[in-house]
Amino acid sequence: MPRTALEPRFQVEYLSILDADGKLDAALEPDIPPDELKRLYRAMLLGRHLDERMVRLQRQGRVGTFAPIKGQEAAQLGSVALLRSQDWMVPSFRETAAMLWRGWPIEKLLLFFAGHIEGSQPGPNQNDLPICIPVATQLPHAVGLAYAAQYRGDDVVVMAYFGDGATSEGDFHEACNFAGVWHVPLVFVCQNNQWAISVPLKKQTHSRTIAQKALAYGFPGLQVDGNDVLAVYAATKEAVDRARAGDGPTLIECVTYRLAMHTTADDPTKYRTTEEVAEWERKDPLTRFTAYMKKKGLHDDGLQAEVEAEVSEAVRRFEEIPAPDPLTVFDHVFAEMPPHLAAQRDLLAARLRDDAAGSPDPPEERPASPPMRGQRNSRWQS
Amino acid sequence: MPRTALEPRFQVEYLSILDADGKLDAALEPDIPPDELKRLYRAMLLGRHLDERMVRLQRQGRVGTFAPIKGQEAAQLGSVALLRSQDWMVPSFRETAAMLWRGWPIEKLLLFFAGHIEGSQPGPNQNDLPICIPVATQLPHAVGLAYAAQYRGDDVVVMAYFGDGATSEGDFHEACNFAGVWHVPLVFVCQNNQWAISVPLKKQTHSRTIAQKALAYGFPGLQVDGNDVLAVYAATKEAVDRARAGDGPTLIECVTYRLAMHTTADDPTKYRTTEEVAEWERKDPLTRFTAYMKKKGLHDDGLQAEVEAEVSEAVRRFEEIPAPDPLTVFDHVFAEMPPHLAAQRDLLAARLRDDAAGSPDPPEERPASPPMRGQRNSRWQS
């Protein structure tokens, strides 16, 4: 057809370095120092183990609903590892491994899922936003942080995480568009784990890749094998370097898979086959990285026991944390407590004193439905 | 770089048939019957003339703030002309010419801008939505209409209008994404007139074209010379045919220009040069189409007088319309009026009776600031 095709044509690239069969494309292998490789590997083991432990804690009723990361360790750690402490990390709700890397104590994460708001307080000098539950709403915050850093002239990069489902939200679009126009030092990391709860990618969007969505905003998008920690690392390094150099944002699509349930309240057998899961288990990021580490002579057999001890120790600390003081929240609505809140606080304080002074506890509420998904507690179901 | 480039590569095409110098690409010339060409031409003249007249009416205080379309006649008419009456038209707030084509009486449009809600009532069998003021919010409605048509098995196409600025809104993104996934018979017509009030396209998005944004949703996007009614017609025909054939949505970017102010409340000299405007005046869609009509022997010298008479007649009818009854609105909040509204209605009715019975009118309010932009009425300014 005799129309003008506009230049340049667009294309989306796919990057894979260490594939599911452990085959390495040595030409692309990133140059990661052995110590860093060990740190990465340990973090992946820790992420995997904490995940399993948290699912068990949830089953025992010791924490509430929790969103497992199993299968997404490489996507998270291969990317977050490129951040320095002055950089900012903006998570969604499924970045346990990345948050651990950024220094969140395990017991704080446990507190979060046990319903303590103390669990969403970053440390004093930690440049991380807390877990964000409303999908995609954190992305404009990342743009604002990056803008502010640029405005101040700080040497800071921002990295924001989100899922495949999040790309459907208006906030994703608006954030990407602002980031493009403002040319901010921001790396968008999409963990495309193929599912948004029960909705598969093909019902989520008709675009072939998530990466190509960057074309709408005039910045680069790249698809990587998200189960290949080396590929994620290499791609992220390029994006972070670009951001640091003042060359604007990048969208990285990590093609990965959520091997476990959406949350502990979810029953994935309702919507996907065991064959599909088995196929992805074959591509487990941990298996192939373990093989790589062994080949490099960097594997340490004691590591698994070490991370298990670390988690157990943290769980012990977590369980020692007493029930939170209901009154503290009033201090954090505003910088100064207005009179109506002070009155409400005083009323609650009096009631708590009365309770403590011996009035019988109200009868225990019915077991709760889980937070991030529907109730599946069969005792109460039918 | 030894990465895999994913196939297919993407490209965005540009279509121009009758250029600013009146040069025709005969190979691409669409086959429009002479009567249809005449109708199109008359509608362009009418749109242009009504526009000028409305600006004058606003200046005289006979209507409120109004958004002129001057320069965008080809983009509107070349696209809307492809709809049949059973199809649906979903406008934004700057589609006067397209609305006239769809059968909106001129006086109804005048009523709208004179602050009568009667002006936003489509006719009984008219498949048009009313003017939509919140930018981009009409686009999901278009998706729902198209879905419903498809669900019912009706042979219906939906056409939705919006501006370049609208593409930044989350609703644009969500609507496009839904349209892609649902594969609905929908044509998205973007009138890229280079400006969103004072914000130029380059501050609006970092993408080179609006058309390429369709790539994010997996459906075709095409850029056309929006001042070339033949190109708009040809591109829209292709998109409408595709929609009708069940082949899903299309995004058409009409590259055009708002030759007048954003609204009658706007002062474009604050943000753009007269050179820029002059450059685009050279590309006026009406000039080149007039030349084309003349060359085809289809030009009718009496037409201008005819459309002027039509507008004058409509303005006369509009001015005869009495002040609206304040009570009617209560009938249209719900199908059945709930007691609290009935009470509020009765109170107002009593007050209106009192007023009519002789209590003096309250002093006339200060002259109003205009609705869609800031106040520019210098008498009250400083």
Added chain:
Amino acid sequence: MAKLNTVKALNLALLQEMERDEDVVIIGEDVGVDGGVFRVTDDLHRKFGGKRVIDSPLAEAAIIGAGVGMALYGLKPVCEIQFSGFAFQCFHQFENHVARFRLRTLGRFHVPMVVRMPYGGGVRALEHHTESEEQFYAHIPGLKMVIPSGARNARALLVAAIRDPDPVIFFEAKALYHAAKEDVPDEIETMPIGRAQVARAGTDLTIVAYGTMVRVAKEAADALSTDDGVEAEIIDLLTISPLDRETLVASAKKTGRVVIVHEAPRSFGPGAEIAASIMDEAFLYLEAPIRRVTANDVSFVGFARERSMLPAVPQVLAAARETLKF
């Protein structure tokens, strides 16, 4: 007649209305194959297919906006927002369009849609999964705002909402989904939207509640009867807006004392309108100021602290006794 919990009762309402009327379609996140995260749409996808029970992309504004388009075309979309905490993403569609199309077009178009959302606390849930946002909808002219309090009225009101020619925001208390089974008739049953019910007759005090708080009100009323010899009348609003002022005022005139209970934060909350409306018409009958037992003006406290924030029987008793003594 079957013993059903609220989830099953709602599911029955949807099933029967879909069988009755081909125009009823369901749209939302995970409403299809998964049957909804609370299973309210369970099995409907299998029965009616993916074109009628639509698993949408993750985008609330488009769910509601597309619902508007479907409703304008003549369908009856029943949209689900997965949790009411995520409905602010589509709040512009509610305020700008869902509530206004009838007025904007002077009746040429209307939007007969239902938007179901789980709301409220008491289920050990994370942030944005426990709040009560009814006030935001109640203040928008043109929307109806319904909150059932049990399996049977949930089913009847959902049927009424689907048949209503106007948009209905339908809040479902998460804490009630599996709380108690009730006898639900097999044949379709409806209830009028816009009418409150006297859930317990009494003469000494009026307790106004809705949703989960009706249970709390009932327990408090029983305790007042047993311990204080006081008979409280309970008004179960069922519809928050339009507010059934007639029933409220009649009860207040009878008892002269009113306590309002809701889970939403107190300030500028629904209790304020209920109190002000009663004062409007029953001023001279009031023996005591109308008291509100509500959540505090703190947006979210985490479920480890939730019990301290949710209105419970002791607070209702305290307010009632204070009101009675006034």
Added chain:
Amino acid sequence: MAKLNTVKALNLALLQEMERDEDVVIIGEDVGVDGGVFRVTDDLHRKFGGKRVIDSPLAEAAIIGAGVGMALYGLKPVCEIQFSGFAFQCFHQFENHVARFRLRTLGRFHVPMVVRMPYGGGVRALEHHTESEEQFYAHIPGLKMVIPSGARNARALLVAAIRDPDPVIFFEAKALYHAAKEDVPDEIETMPIGRAQVARAGTDLTIVAYGTMVRVAKEAADALSTDDGVEAEIIDLLTISPLDRETLVASAKKTGRVVIVHEAPRSFGPGAEIAASIMDEAFLYLEAPIRRVTANDVSFVGFARERSMLPAVPQVLAAARETLKF
């Protein structure tokens, strides 16, 4: 001291705060080169450049969301939403984040941002350009909601809002932008957020108003004084939330009669909280039910009908007289 209208007074506040503090940045649609559609940011782009006075793309959620990020980083964004009718597009950012970051992080982060929006009617404007939406913000814990009533307090309150460590929603009455000039001191002046003012002292009746309605209240009070020999006290709220209940209750206790005037629709509106709060603490002092003079519960009537819907002096007089006679 200069005679300024509200637009110029607000512009002065922005200018001086930007000169004082490099962290203050402005972001919004058309706030830059164009100086804002009402010219409130006039000339600031020229003075401070495009990096500090940012013409954003047309996307409200990102304006507010990016503002949150800037505020978390330590800047003081002053965001403009072009008309308050378009703020529902970003309502999730307000409710989910702006209001909650301090609580969610127990004070580790806070969001010192200001969001300016023109609101209200009386200016012959189209749909979504005339409404009064303060109630929606007032009900969200963690937000402050401010509405000045004149050039001088607008300037002082805007300065206070910028310096406030918490997020402030700042409504500017379009009808007041050019209504009257006032003496505005050259030196920076602030006023406390959270405090109402007695705009006219009186003993017989309290009229509560804010924004444009303060003018209406004053005219009504003058008429009452002249025609009825009644001295009305006017409370100008200035801050809607947190509500200054102390000032309200003190006045109600003194006069025993209260009329509330606002432009927002009545049901579940701000007047309800004001009435309920006064009843809470001044019940025994009230001689008459508290009356609300408000817009009707109709979302939009078009400016050709607007005068019939906006509260005006005759309605305030009628309510006042009814209350006085009660």
